[in-house]
Amino acid sequence: MSNTAERIAALLREHPLIDGHNDLPWHARTEAGYDFDKHDIAGDLSGRGHTDIPRLRKGGVGAQFWSVFVPSNLPGGTAVTATLEQIDAVHQMVARYSDDFGLARTADEIERVFASGRIASLLGAEGGQSIDSSLATLRMLYVLGVRYMTLTHNDNNPWADSATDEPVHGGLTAFGVEVVREMNRIGMMVDLSHVSAETMRDALAASTAPVIFSHSCAYAVCSSPRNAPDDVLTTLKQKNGVLMATFVPDFVSQACADWRAESREAALAEGVDPKDHIKFTEFNKQRAQQHPKPVATLDDVVAHYTYLREAVGVDHIGVGGDYDGVDRLPDGLEDVSTYPALFVALAELGWSDDDLAKVAGRNVLRVMRDVEAVARDEQQTRPPSLKTIGELGH
Numbered sequence: 001m002s003n004t005a006e007r008i009a010a011l012l013r014e015h016p017l018i019d020g021h022n023d024l025p026w027h028a029r030t031e032a033g034y035d036f037d038k039h040d041i042a043g044d045l046s047g048r049g050h051t052d053i054p055r056l057r058k059g060g061v062g063a064q065f066w067s068v069f070v071p072s073n074l075p076g077g078t079a080v081t082a083t084l085e086q087i088d089a090v091h092q093m094v095a096r097y098s099d100d101f102g103l104a105r106t107a108d109e110i111e112r113v114f115a116s117g118r119i120a121s122l123l124g125a126e127g128g129q130s131i132d133s134s135l136a137t138l139r140m141l142y143v144l145g146v147r148y149m150t151l152t153h154n155d156n157n158p159w160a161d162s163a164t165d166e167p168v169h170g171g172l173t174a175f176g177v178e179v180v181r182e183m184n185r186i187g188m189m190v191d192l193s194h195v196s197a198e199t200m201r202d203a204l205a206a207s208t209a210p211v212i213f214s215h216s217c218a219y220a221v222c223s224s225p226r227n228a229p230d231d232v233l234t235t236l237k238q239k240n241g242v243l244m245a246t247f248v249p250d251f252v253s254q255a256c257a258d259w260r261a262e263s264r265e266a267a268l269a270e271g272v273d274p275k276d277h278i279k280f281t282e283f284n285k286q287r288a289q290q291h292p293k294p295v296a297t298l299d300d301v302v303a304h305y306t307y308l309r310e311a312v313g314v315d316h317i318g319v320g321g322d323y324d325g326v327d328r329l330p331d332g333l334e335d336v337s338t339y340p341a342l343f344v345a346l347a348e349l350g351w352s353d354d355d356l357a358k359v360a361g362r363n364v365l366r367v368m369r370d371v372e373a374v375a376r377d378e379q380q381t382r383p384p385s386l387k388t389i390g391e392l393g394h
Helices: 003-014 024-032 053-058 076-096 107-115 135-143 174-186 197-206 230-238 254-269 277-290 298-312 336-348 353-381
Strands: 017-022 061-067 101-103 119-126 146-150 189-191 212-216 242-245 317-319
Touching: 003 336, 003 353, 017 119, 017 212, 017 242, 017 317, 017 336, 017 353, 024 061, 024 076, 053 061, 053 336, 061 107, 061 353, 076 101, 076 119, 076 135, 101 107, 107 119, 107 353, 135 146, 135 174, 146 212, 174 189, 174 197, 174 353, 189 212, 189 353, 197 230, 230 242, 230 298, 242 298, 242 353, 254 277, 298 317, 298 336, 317 353, 336 353
Parallel strands: 017 061, 061 119, 101 119, 119 146, 146 189, 212 242, 242 317
Antiparallel strands: none
16 A cells, blocks of 8 residues: 555545545435345345445445435336435344444534544435425425435426426525525535536525535536536535545546437437436446447546635535446446545645545534524524415416
8 A cells, every 4th residue: 555545545534535425325216126145235245236235345445425316207106215225225224234324314423423434424305305395394304304405416406497308497496495595494405416507596596505516527528517606506515515536437427428318319310308317327338339438537527626626625525426326437446446446546636644634524513503503593593384386487
């Protein structure tokens, strides 16, 4: 192990690496129906996914937001049920592997679980379809441990526009603003990954607490609609939020983003909806056999971190790998064991231990504590919102 690698290993033993987004729950659903006898993450599952406990340990992961994703084209009530099944799966997983995982709901709990030698486990809901336009459902997700909600996934919902759908609302509707305000009141982080640029701007204007991007990158480096444009990054910094830079090739590499855009047009020509996460993923697998996809690399990811440091400063950057959410990751970042490679690369560019500790997790802990403080204040002055989408309109 090189001196730099030893330095990074020591750093991650002291400061929790908090990853913003891992889709293991959905992978466990599709691979094994949540049966962890069949998909036992206590052992090495290389070749069957990106995530297991031995590789999380090798990667120095100290805390993980497990995504409780469900497809955004599910009917409302079905989406809520599927989300509850995802939440249950995470709770069951944490209980089953309790020597290695501990549930965390607050910044303090992350630090306590990490200090105990376990990986703090949190939940993030990926897409507003999970609440079926119900603020009461939003509050119940919070009770069950969900600590961020991505406002959309690939499809628009009745109150917010997605980055990958045709705009219909022009950002957030009046009810969408109420969703953001209620998230502030209960202490759930607003996640702007997947949403349109107008939704990003509206949510930043509406939120009284810092917001996050759980797994996005910089639009200026890779012009995917999933990435944050410069004006949004400026506002994110002003509001003291954090962008957790992702490793997804389509959002880090311009060549991969261009291939995806071409694939989107090809899918539409064949009657496949590119917003349908499952069908479009399968379409891309088939298309890649005749039209090989470009390969992203660790250097592509480092380019985003370098740009983000210039654009927003080191206090507003985090890590959001999206492992098990895509088929392939960049060369050098193939699975959850490889996080140290990113930190070694940044260290070799001159990033200090203090810089790296902030990126690893301190920035996210700060945002969580700010969100918790806003919630405590707002609960003193505002009761739970009883507004409905019917009352406020789509």
